[in-house]
Amino acid sequence: MAQIHPTALVDPRAELADDVVIGPYTVVGPQVRIGPGTTVGAHCVLDGRTTIGRDNRIYPFVSLGLPSQDKKYAGEPCELVIGDRNTIREYSTYHIGTVQGGGVTRLGNDNWMMAYTHLAHDCVVGNNTIFANNAQLAGHVQVGDWAILGGFTVVHQFVRIGAHAMTAMCALLFADVPPFVMAQGQPARARSMNYEGLRRRGFSATRIAAVKAMHKALYRQGLTLQQAQQRVVALAEQYPEAAADVALMSDFLAGVDAQRGIVR
Structure with missing residues (x-):
């Protein structure tokens, strides 16, 4: 009993x-x-x-x-x-x-x-x-697998946090956090990708290189979100080993609300 x-x-x-x-x-x-x-x-x-x-x-x-x-x-x-x-x-x-x-x-x-x-x-x-x-x-709110939320993170209603993402202490989220992204601030902004966390989870160098390429498309090349989505999709051919990671990002971006957007 x-x-x-x-x-x-x-x-x-x-x-x-x-x-x-x-x-x-x-x-x-x-x-x-x-x-x-x-x-x-x-x-x-x-x-x-x-x-x-x-x-x-x-x-x-x-x-x-x-x-x-x-x-x-x-x-x-x-x-x-x-x-x-x-x-x-x-x-x-x-x-x-x-x-x-x-x-x-x-x-x-x-x-x-x-x-x-x-x-x-x-x-x-x-x-x-x-x-x-x-x-x-x-x-x-939706939170993907392997995400890490730092202490005192506060997430606004309907926000999505992608798989393998990470927030710093006291992060305040009003926009979606794409997979792999590290966010910090009030309101939160994208700071980098969670490269060390991916290494600890066994991501190969090729898969991490694909994540870096996705980061560049989203945050380093001055693209609109729609343009970045197209660039991300094209990475599946360049990094076939990371096809699932690219699909994860692509699917997430396809569900972003136009008014809310993603952390920038």
Whole structure:
């Protein structure tokens, strides 16, 4: 049976795997589902239509699955879905989605979420990301795989952060951050590409050269965004080994909102 501390309040309708651990004074609501190997610390609140996968570590004072702070939310049956092997540190708050945004807030697998992180309604976070302390996402934000958000990063609603991107401490994002880009400032500007992070993830010299070429097209050659997109697409023939990386950038740029644009 699940190891539930005597002071915890777990609704009998909640679905807990046999080896789940629930710490002291934690409250688990009736629509919560928790997978095998997950541990929940003391003084947590898990409520709403919340699904938590396997082998997650949830530290004390975390709040998951409460209604969004969107004033349009009217009690519709929306969800929070958390994948596997995530670490969620103290005082983090993740809300359910809204019908206007698809109804689901989603955190993927193998993410390292430090203290006081916030996922507002309808956010979608990929896999293997790192959110440093107090990284905050407004509603409808999308974060790609392997992205790193520095401490106190604040992201405006509907902004997208591409895979392998990185933000510096106290970055303030009003525009999309393309894949591989390092951004810093208030408002944030593109400073470079995340070359060292790519090396650590096993990117070859050829793939990194392709990323450098994409950086030049976006930021060094005075091109419009549309012109830069065309230049990026052409790089697939020049760097066939990096075709997937070029496609990642090209697909991201194709989805940029004309009014929001990208960090410059």
